[in-house]
Amino acid sequence: MIGRHNSTSSKCISFAICCLVIILSLPGQSMGFCAFTEPILQTTGLSRNLFSTIYMCATMLGCCGVLVSGPLIDRLGVKKSLIFTLPIWTLTLLMFGMCDKLKITLGSTLSNNVFFTLFFTSSIFMLRLLGQNILPLLGRLEVVRIFPEHQGLAIASCVFFVSICNGITPAFMNWLAQNNDWQHAFRTLSFSGAILFFVVVFFLTEEPIYDIKHDESHEKNDRYIHLEFHSRTALLKTSIFWCITSALCLNAFIGSGTVVHIVDIFRERNVSASAALNSYIPLSIATVTAGFIFGKLVDLNRLKTCLILMFLSQFFGLTGLSHVEYRSSIILYIICIGGTWGGYGVLLTTAWSKIFDQKHIGNILGLVYFLSATVGALSVPLMSLFKYFFGSYFVLLNIIRVVIILCIIFCILKFPKQNTNRGS
Numbered sequence: 556m557i558g559r560h561n562s563t564s565s566k567c568i569s570f571a572i573c574c575l576v577i578i579l580s581l582p583g584q585s586m587g588f589c590a591f592t593e594p595i596l597q598t599t600g601l602s603r604n605l606f607s608t609i610y611m612c613a614t615m616l617g618c619c620g621v622l623v624s625g626p627l628i629d630r631l632g633v634k635k636s637l638i639f640t641l642p643i644w645t646l647t648l649l650m651f652g653m654c655d656k657l658k659i660t661l662g663s664t665l666s667n668n669v670f671f672t673l674f675f676t677s678s679i680f681m682l683r684l685l686g687q688n689i690l691p692l693l694g695r696l697e698v699v700r701i702f703p704e705h706q707g708l709a710i711a712s713c714v715f716f717v718s719i720c721n722g723i724t725p726a727f728m729n730w731l732a733q734n735n736d737w738q739h740a741f742r743t744l745s746f747s748g749a750i751l752f753f754v755v756v757f758f759l760t761e762e763p764i765y766d767i768k769h770d771e772s773h774e775k776n777d778r779y780i781h782l783e784f785h786s787r788t789a790l791l792k793t794s795i796f797w798c799i800t801s802a803l804c805l806n807a808f809i810g811s812g813t814v815v816h817i818v819d820i821f822r823e824r825n826v827s828a829s830a831a832l833n834s835y836i837p838l839s840i841a842t843v844t845a846g847f848i849f850g851k852l853v854d855l856n857r858l859k860t861c862l863i864l865m866f867l868s869q870f871f872g873l874t875g876l877s878h879v880e881y882r883s884s885i886i887l888y889i890i891c892i893g894g895t896w897g898g899y900g901v902l903l904t905t906a907w908s909k910i911f912d913q914k915h916i917g918n919i920l921g922l923v924y925f926l927s928a929t930v931g932a933l934s935v936p937l938m939s940l941f942k943y944f945f946g947s948y949f950v951l952l953n954i955i956r957v958v959i960i961l962c963i964i965f966c967i968l969k970f971p972k973q974n975t976n977r978g979s
Contacts, residue, residue, distance in 0.1 A: 565760045566701045566702070568758055568759075568760070569697060569701050569760055570698060570701065570709070570712075570713070572697075572751075572754060572755060572758060572759050573694040573695070573697045573698045573713060574694070574713055574716045575751060575754070576637065576690050576691075576693060576694040576697075576751065576755075577690065577691050577694040577695070577713070577717050578716075578717055578720045579690075579747050579748065579751055580644075580685070580686040580687075580690035580691050580694075581686070581720075581728075582648065582682065582686055582728065582741070582744055583682040583683055583684075583685055583686010583687045583690070584686055584687050584691075585687075585811065585814065587686075588679075588682070590728040590732060591728065591732055591737045591741075592606070594732045594735040594736075594737040595675075595737055597735050598735050598737070599667075599671050600667065601668070601671055601675075605668075605672070606675070607935075607936075609672060609675050609676050609679065610675075610679055611932055611935070611936060612676060613675070613676050613677075613678075613679035613680040613683055614679070614683045614687070614928065614932040615929065615932055616676075616680045616683075616684070617680055617681075617682075617683035617684035617687060617688060617928070618688070618924070618925045618928040618929045618932065620680075620684040620688070621684065621688040621692070621921050621924045621925050621928070622921050622922065622925045623921075624684075624688070624689050624692075624917075624921060625692075625917045625918045625920055625921020625922065625924075626917065626918045626921065627917075628689075628692070628693065628696065628921075629914065629915055629916070629918050633693050633697045633700065633759075634755065634759050636693055637690075637693055637759070638752070638755060638756060640685060640689055640690065640693070641748055641749075641751055641752040641755065642748075642752060643681070643685065644685045644686070644690065644748045645745050645748030645749050645752065646745075647678065647681040647682055647685060648741050648742070648744050648745035649742060649745040650678055650681075651678055651682070651737075651738065651741035651742075652738045652739065652740075652741040652742030652743075653738070653742075654674060654738055655738060657670075657674065658670055658674075687928060688924050688928060692917070692920055692921075692924060694713070695710065695713070695903070695904040695920075696904065696913075696916060696917060696920070697759075698710055698713050698904075699904050699908045699916070700913060703908075703913075705854055706850075706853065706854065706904075706905040706908055706909070707849065707850030707851060707852065707853030707854040707901055707905050708850040708854055709850075710850060710900065710901050710904055710905055711843075711846040711847045711849065711850030711897075711901055712847075712850075714842070714843060714846040714897070714900040714901070715843045715846065715847075718839050718842060718843050728740060728744075731743055731744070781910065781911075781912075782795070782910050782911055783911070784911045784912070784914075784915040784918070784919065787918065787919075787922050790919065790922070791922075794965075794969035794970070794971075795910065795969075795970060795971060797965075797969075798862060798962075798965065798966045798969060798970045799858075799862065799902065799906050799907075800923060800926055800927075801962045801965070801966075802865045802866060802869075802898075802899075802902070802962065802966075803899060803902065803903060803923065803926075803927045804926055804927050804930040805866075805869055805955070805958070805959060806865070806869065806895050806896065806899040806927075807899075807928065807930050807931035807934070808930045808931060808933075808934040809869060809872070809873065809892070809895070809934075809955065810892075810896065810899075810931065811931035811932070811934045811935055812931075812935055812937070812951075813876065813892075813938075816935075816938055816939070816942075816948060817831045817832075817834075818831045818832070819942070819948070820876065820879075820948050821879055823947060823948060824878070824879050824880045825880060826880055830885070834885065834888070834889055837889050837893075838889045838892060838893045838896075839893070840893070841889055841890050841892075841893020841894060841897070842893040842894075842896040842897045843897065844893070844897065845868075845893055845894040845895075845896070845897025845898060846897035846898075846900050846901055847897075848897070849861055849864070849865075849897055849898045849900075849901040849902065850901050850905075852864075853902070853905045853906070853909065856909065858902075858906055858909060858910075858970075859970045861898060861901075861902060861906075862902075862966050862970065863963060863966060863967070864894070864898065865894075865895050865898040865899070865902070866959050866962055866963045866966065867891075867963070868891040868894035868895035868898065869891070869892075869895045869955075869959050870891075870956055870959045871887060871891040872887070872888055872890075872891030872892035872894070872895060873952050873955060873956050873959075874887065874891075874956070875887030875888030875889075875891060876888045876952065877949050877952060877953070903920075903923070903927075904916075904920065907919045907920060907923070937951065938951055
């Protein structure tokens with residue numbers, strides 16, 4: 556009993572640390588970094604187009620970096636990876652806060668535009684690589700590792716706590732950057748990385764986690780799937796990979812593209828900016844609620860059901876967004892887009908852990924993160940281009956709805972239903 560109590564306590568501590576890792580990575584994510592965009596533009600004099608281009612290029616470079624980090628995480632483990640990553644994260648935040656001093660040092664040799672282009676490309680690259688990709692990945696991997704039999708509900712619980720903090724963190728960052736002092740904000744945030752480093756060193760445990768026993772209940776479940784991971788090349792040739800990845804990438808495309816242009820999308824339907832921004836409060840509630848539903852379905856090994864529900868949520872969410880001038884359509888948009896984000900938060904990690912053992916999960920997720928983050932980065936300028944050439948965002952949104960229908964058909968036909976033995 557004492558050993559079991561200690562094990563439960565260590566799991567709860569590890570779970571709390573995982574949530575902190577994901578929460579403190581927020582400055583590297585779009586939702587967190589948006590609080591610094593306007594102060595940076597005002598103090599540096601950079602044009603919005605140039606800064607957007609820098610941000611997109613740095614994000615793409617960060618996506619490439621996660622391809623390399625995935626196999627390294629499998630080799631080192633979560634704790635060692637965090638011990639290696641957190642000091643670099645702290646230095647990255649601190650470097651952001653030293654912009655003026657670096658500019659004075661190099662100002663005599665570089666023009667303002669050249670200096671800021673080089674500075675923000677390198678800094679945002681590290682910020683996106685670590686904050687958008689590696690730190691959230693490590694936090695999710697540890698949650699899945701310490702709760703192997705209840706991965707879906709564990710990840711859903713993590714999403715719940717992270718979502719609560721995400722609601723207040725951007726406002727907190729904006730408060731830190733008041734009077735356009737964004738450098739002070741980053742210097743202050745760097746302390747969180749240093750503190751978290753010592754928390755990980757002293758409190759994060761690395762207890763061995765054993766595979767779930769494949770008992771008779773799994774044998775009787777015709778939706779249970781267990782495959783052997785051989786290589787990324789072999790994975791790319793499987794239909795099950797593309798069924799799951801298409802759902803995740805579509806969600807990244809829809810989420811990243813609409814969140815940046817949401818005010819203009821609502822304005823195109825003669826709806827106020829306040830209505831667009833206020834929709835995120837109930838949307839976060841819908842996300843958390845849907846996360847627990849998807850989490851329970853994952854624990855029941857209903858992965859195919861999860862994917863189809865996620866595709867349907869994407870389709871009807873875009874349908875609601877296309878008619879936001881009606882109150883009922885706004886409600887449909889909030890419920891369905893919240894539902895698909897809840898599914899994304901759960902399936903991003905747990906789907907692969909359910910299908911493959913956890914020995915290569917970092918390798919797999921490195922590839923998945925790369926694809927979804929790349930698609931998300933491309934969605935923002937692509938939506939702008941459609942708006943410019945066709946005069947409407949909804950041309951692209953209608954094309955996406957057709958793609959979703961094709962993905963549903965592909966998933967119904969190609970996602971395995973029968974129990975698949977190892978090595979098949």
